[in-house]
Amino acid sequence: MTNPSRKREFSVTVPIFELRDVTYRYGKIDALSNLDLTILAGQRIALLGANGSGKSTLLSILDGLYFPQEGSVMYCGEPLTEDRLQTQEIEFDFRRKVALVFQNPDIQLFNPTVFDEIAFGPLQVGWPKDQILMRVSAILERMEIVHLKDRAPHHLSTGEKKRVALASVLILDPDVLLLDEPTAALDPRSESQMIDFLVNCGDGKKTVITATHDLDLLEDIADYCHVFQGGQIVAAGTSDEILRNHELLLRTNLVHAHRHRHASGEMHIHPHRHAHEH
Amino acid sequence: MSAKSRGPVERSLSTFVDALRHTFDAEELAKKNGLLQKLDPRIKIAAILPLILIAALARQLRAIVAIFVFAVLVGLLSRVPLITLARRVWLATLSFTGLISIPALFLTPGRAIYLLPFFSWTITAQGLHAATYLIMRAETAATLSVLLILCTSWNNLLKALRVLRFPIILVVILGMTYRYIFLLLRTAHDMFESRRSRMVGQLPGHELRKVATASAGVLMSKTLQIGEEVYLAMRSRGFRGEVYVLVEFRTSWLDWLILGCFATVAGFGFWFGR
Numbered sequence: 001m002t003n004p005s006r007k008r009e010f011s012v013t014v015p016i017f018e019l020r021d022v023t024y025r026y027g028k029i030d031a032l033s034n035l036d037l038t039i040l041a042g043q044r045i046a047l048l049g050a051n052g053s054g055k056s057t058l059l060s061i062l063d064g065l066y067f068p069q070e071g072s073v074m075y076c077g078e079p080l081t082e083d084r085l086q087t088q089e090i091e092f093d094f095r096r097k098v099a100l101v102f103q104n105p106d107i108q109l110f111n112p113t114v115f116d117e118i119a120f121g122p123l124q125v126g127w128p129k130d131q132i133l134m135r136v137s138a139i140l141e142r143m144e145i146v147h148l149k150d151r152a153p154h155h156l157s158t159g160e161k162k163r164v165a166l167a168s169v170l171i172l173d174p175d176v177l178l179l180d181e182p183t184a185a186l187d188p189r190s191e192s193q194m195i196d197f198l199v200n201c202g203d204g205k206k207t208v209i210t211a212t213h214d215l216d217l218l219e220d221i222a223d224y225c226h227v228f229q230g231g232q233i234v235a236a237g238t239s240d241e242i243l244r245n246h247e248l249l250l251r252t253n254l255v256h257a258h259r260h261r262h263a264s265g266e267m268h269i270h271p272h273r274h275a276h277e278h
Numbered sequence: 279m280s281a282k283s284r285g286p287v288e289r290s291l292s293t294f295v296d297a298l299r300h301t302f303d304a305e306e307l308a309k310k311n312g313l314l315q316k317l318d319p320r321i322k323i324a325a326i327l328p329l330i331l332i333a334a335l336a337r338q339l340r341a342i343v344a345i346f347v348f349a350v351l352v353g354l355l356s357r358v359p360l361i362t363l364a365r366r367v368w369l370a371t372l373s374f375t376g377l378i379s380i381p382a383l384f385l386t387p388g389r390a391i392y393l394l395p396f397f398s399w400t401i402t403a404q405g406l407h408a409a410t411y412l413i414m415r416a417e418t419a420a421t422l423s424v425l426l427i428l429c430t431s432w433n434n435l436l437k438a439l440r441v442l443r444f445p446i447i448l449v450v451i452l453g454m455t456y457r458y459i460f461l462l463l464r465t466a467h468d469m470f471e472s473r474r475s476r477m478v479g480q481l482p483g484h485e486l487r488k489v490a491t492a493s494a495g496v497l498m499s500k501t502l503q504i505g506e507e508v509y510l511a512m513r514s515r516g517f518r519g520e521v522y523v524l525v526e527f528r529t530s531w532l533d534w535l536i537l538g539c540f541a542t543v544a545g546f547g548f549w550f551g552r
Binding site for chain 1: 431432433456458461464504507508510511512513514515516517518520522523524526
């Protein structure tokens, strides 16, 4: 699925997010500890890690939903704090520019119809109604979900729900797209459609930050990866570099060691990205 | 596994889950071309809420019955099938209110009209009167409330409540309830299915009750978690507590005419219900 022509050089150097010494705890459990991270505008970043490694928590922090107990988060050079987001103008500007697609679309889809769902964001940030109607129609067509517009979101298939969830944030044309396991629970066809869409969305102008543990997705959606373990970044590098580092992938539970017997009868243990790759 | 092999608590909860799911599936009714559907949501609320209040406060049974008959008529004109009202409103209300009103039959002092065999308990005329009042009030109020909800898109209803100066906290709570009720229903359903799939044979009554209590606790915990997640998803898309919809509310002569009719019925109900 990798298309080298899609890879881009990092010509931009403006930090969109800067995290310094960030610690976030759920009760007494550290979800993130002493995290330092800089994300530049236009980058396509993957946050790679096994379940519970802190990826989703980081996305929630970047989306201004959680605020760290320690450390600082800067968005476009300004502190991203709960107090600042209390100001309506600042929050609306931030919500328009930064959008999060949740892992579970059932959480994200809460309106009676798909149309209402997609129009929800623009209505909240005060877009004119004519513009909303025009943009909803356009995004329905672009995501090929026109036929779903009057359906109740909770009656859709998982693949359809994921598309609607993506459409509901893309309508605001955000500069930063945060994706939490975008292909989780999708069948192969829906997964392929979703990857194609993510690869093409934004024409390379958007900053796309994807939390995933799906290594097959990596080369298509990210140029640079941060590998998480126990709430800390344990490695970083280009997708190729990370994918070639089998020891790292094994250590961070991103691949499993697969025991099997060769035709000669010799027993081997190899790391494998998935069950059928030998 | 058949319904009979399930415990009574689980069976009730499962029925409740099904009923709620069907109730919310009735969003389709709001799109029909009926009397209430044609009205401005603000007018609908202004017309129906006083009737609910008067039905709840009326001291004459005939006034409550008249409002109930009027509500059924409005339901028919709004293309709400009677079977829907009977199944989802009248029976449900009767089962709850009926249960509550049973003691009144025996405990209210007055003229004895029937002696219950075996128990030697006496049903009094005054007790029967009190129970009938309670049930009719509940049925009338529930019918009117459900008609309002069934014949109005939920978002429009919330916006209309805000326009009519209902407290924002109430509107937000209603909005959140609607938004995660489906998730909660699915969670509850999955929990029951999961438990049933791992059960062999029948549990004794006390064990069933223990399991039901534990399930209720887990469900409560999940409810809080789901509520938090849905709220974060709403915040993420700019939600700050206010309700916005694309529809612009406009009143027409029909709205004012219907409001006049409702106000007249409410006036009569108030006068004859004193």
